[in-house]
Amino acid sequence: MFGGRPRKRALRIYFATDIHGSDRCFRKFLAAAESYEADALVLGGDIAGKGLVPIRSHNGSLSARVRGESVTVPRADEERLRTEINRMGFYSLIADAREVERLESDPQYVTAAFELAIIDQIQGWCRLADERLAEGVRCIITPGNDDPKAIDPVLKAAPRIESPEGELCELGPVLLASCGDVTPTPWNTEREYPEEELARRLEKILDQAPAGSKVVANFHCPPYGSGLDFAAELDDQLRPVIRGGRPSIVPVGSKAVREVIKKYQPVVGLHGHIHESRGAQKIGAAMCLNPGSDYTADVLRGAIVDFAEHGSYIDFLFTTG
Amino acid sequence: MVLNYNGVLYAYYVGGELKRPGRTYLYASILSIGILVVVWTGIWLLMRNNIGLDFMQSQAQLGANSPDAYGKITTLQASAGGLGYGLVLSGDPFSKILIGIAVPCAELAVDLAFVAVVTRVMFALAFDRLLPIGLAKISERNAVPTNAIVVAVIGGIVFAILAAFVNLANIVANLSLFVALIILAGAVAATALPFRRPDLILKPGQTELARVAGVPVPALWGAATTVLALIVVAIIVTHPSVFGSFSVSSVGALVLVLGAGPVIYLIARQMRLSRSSIDLRLAMRELPPE
Numbered sequence: 001m002f003g004g005r006p007r008k009r010a011l012r013i014y015f016a017t018d019i020h021g022s023d024r025c026f027r028k029f030l031a032a033a034e035s036y037e038a039d040a041l042v043l044g045g046d047i048a049g050k051g052l053v054p055i056r057s058h059n060g061s062l063s064a065r066v067r068g069e070s071v072t073v074p075r076a077d078e079e080r081l082r083t084e085i086n087r088m089g090f091y092s093l094i095a096d097a098r099e100v101e102r103l104e105s106d107p108q109y110v111t112a113a114f115e116l117a118i119i120d121q122i123q124g125w126c127r128l129a130d131e132r133l134a135e136g137v138r139c140i141i142t143p144g145n146d147d148p149k150a151i152d153p154v155l156k157a158a159p160r161i162e163s164p165e166g167e168l169c170e171l172g173p174v175l176l177a178s179c180g181d182v183t184p185t186p187w188n189t190e191r192e193y194p195e196e197e198l199a200r201r202l203e204k205i206l207d208q209a210p211a212g213s214k215v216v217a218n219f220h221c222p223p224y225g226s227g228l229d230f231a232a233e234l235d236d237q238l239r240p241v242i243r244g245g246r247p248s249i250v251p252v253g254s255k256a257v258r259e260v261i262k263k264y265q266p267v268v269g270l271h272g273h274i275h276e277s278r279g280a281q282k283i284g285a286a287m288c289l290n291p292g293s294d295y296t297a298d299v300l301r302g303a304i305v306d307f308a309e310h311g312s313y314i315d316f317l318f319t320t321g
Numbered sequence: 322m323v324l325n326y327n328g329v330l331y332a333y334y335v336g337g338e339l340k341r342p343g344r345t346y347l348y349a350s351i352l353s354i355g356i357l358v359v360v361w362t363g364i365w366l367l368m369r370n371n372i373g374l375d376f377m378q379s380q381a382q383l384g385a386n387s388p389d390a391y392g393k394i395t396t397l398q399a400s401a402g403g404l405g406y407g408l409v410l411s412g413d414p415f416s417k418i419l420i421g422i423a424v425p426c427a428e429l430a431v432d433l434a435f436v437a438v439v440t441r442v443m444f445a446l447a448f449d450r451l452l453p454i455g456l457a458k459i460s461e462r463n464a465v466p467t468n469a470i471v472v473a474v475i476g477g478i479v480f481a482i483l484a485a486f487v488n489l490a491n492i493v494a495n496l497s498l499f500v501a502l503i504i505l506a507g508a509v510a511a512t513a514l515p516f517r518r519p520d521l522i523l524k525p526g527q528t529e530l531a532r533v534a535g536v537p538v539p540a541l542w543g544a545a546t547t548v549l550a551l552i553v554v555a556i557i558v559t560h561p562s563v564f565g566s567f568s569v570s571s572v573g574a575l576v577l578v579l580g581a582g583p584v585i586y587l588i589a590r591q592m593r594l595s596r597s598s599i600d601l602r603l604a605m606r607e608l609p610p611e
Contacts, residue, residue, distance in 0.1 A: 007598060008598070031608045084523075087520075227457075280448060281459065282454070298610075304599055306597070314599075315593075315597040316599070317601065317603060
């Protein structure tokens with residue numbers, strides 16, 4: 001029982017996903033390289049926050065409306081208020097009455113300000129990665145459906161970050177295939193495609209892999225009905241469907257992702273998108289993982305995945321850091 | 322009801338084996354509670370008439386106080402003793418038929434509930450890699466964790482064979498104390514949580530927890546629950562004739578179950594280290610954000 005010989009690892013990946021603008025989770029993500037002795041960090045999409053919260057400044061106090069609740073704090077508590085707003089996956093913007101009014105009435109202005117806040121944060125994160133990451137540790141960040149396409153050039157331009165979205169990327173003994181596209185969601189985000197189109201996009205990436213190579217599929221969308229894709233069913237008004245006093249839970253993953261994994265059999269599938277559906281499931285020989293996300297609690301959920309010299313998968317472990 | 326209270330029924334959702342869990346759960350609950358009330362009340366009235374309340378209470382008392390003596394006079398388990406005696410002693414065939422149907426039905430319902438719980442707990446542990454990943458495999462055909470069910474059924478058969486040779490009443494005599502200790506542990510954790518991780522219970526937009534005399538309100542609720550749980554533990558310990566007597570085997574079983582967690586963790590960690598390159602202790606290592 002205890003007498004086996006552990007297989008020697010050639011590569012350790014630390015994978016996390018869906019941190020939605022949480023500064024604290026990103027700092028933890030960078031710290032994971034040292035804590036878990038990872039050779040490569042992979043952040044699998046949905047790194048941008050979910051919205052912009054204007055903070056109204058008046059008479060030495062700050063007021064904001066966060067998820068339906070009004071909060072007023074003294075100006076001295078600005079940092080704490082902004083941190084709390086960020087914890088929930090939102091950006092904050094201090095504004096006077098006129099600007100708040102414009103933010104509430106001009107959707108285009110809100111979109112531009114929101115995108116600016118996202119880019120500003122990601123540029124800051126890229127600088128942080130540059131400062132904190134040890135030499136030799138690779139840091140791969142790919143976008144997800146909640147990330148505007150405007151962040152792609154920012155990530156690609158960062159010297160310490162790699163962002164091989166829609167490409168194959170050599171990662172030690174394995175090839176990393178990355179795609180942040182998903183099937184249509186109720187929120188109409190930027191990277192949504194019907195199943196057929198998504199299948200084509202995924203196959204286009206995987207077809208480039210030489211025969212016999214070991215591929216790790218970093219696909220943001222989880223495979224349909226795999227246990228990694230269970231989420232609350234929503235009605236037309238985006239409210240959870242309640243049956244028998246409880247939210248109805250349904251699979252919301254992609255059939256295209258499932259079929260592609262069945263067909264190409266990557267050694268490991270790294271997925272996210274559905275925060276509450278943390279789990280592991282084998283599809284054929286492919287070990288598919290969704291570490292889930294709990295960024296609102298400042299907790300970084302992730303998975304350590306080890307590979308042997310020739311790229312074969314050794315083992316994984318879910319982490320809560 | 323206990324399973325519902327503990328949230329165990331959420332485990333059914335994971336495999337998606339109930340297509341419409343909300344509706345099915347509601348109907349099943351109402352139906353089973355209705356049947357339970359009718360059957361058990363009817364049988365209790367019949368038994369009270371045929372056997373008498375004194376006899377029913379004395380057999381239950383004997384089962385709780387002296388499992389050895391109880392085991393010598395019958396092979397029926399103490400928990401099933403009332404109905405078992407009812408089946409043996411009731412005079413009219415109508416009562417015999419009713420009791421004869423009720424006993425296996427109730428046992429089957431309890432067994433099915435516990436098989437469901439055990440298999441889903443195994444499934445969840447396998448998901449987190451504390452058990453072999455094969456136990457988390459969901460059948461594509463019927464969406465149930467097949468491997469976990471097979472292991473649970475084999476374990477159940479072994480346990481049933483064991484029960485035929487050993488008087489289990491001795492071992493499980495302190496079940497009430499076990500439940501009370503679990504509640505006590507939860508209450509202590511609830512008292513400490515607002516001090517250790519207030520962020521986990523803050524509402525959106527809040528920056529501080531409400532306090533009374535400088536103490537967070539959730540901690541006060543936790544402290545009140547702790548006091549009540551301590552009272553319950555004290556009552557259970559001082560009334561063995563009601564809640565189950567103490568013996569070496571019952572206390573030993575209690576210690577074994579309560580201490581099993583860390584021991585299983587250490588064994589799992591060593592087993593994993595012997596064949597894998599990942600140390601299990603990394604799973605809960607807190608990452609420094611700064």
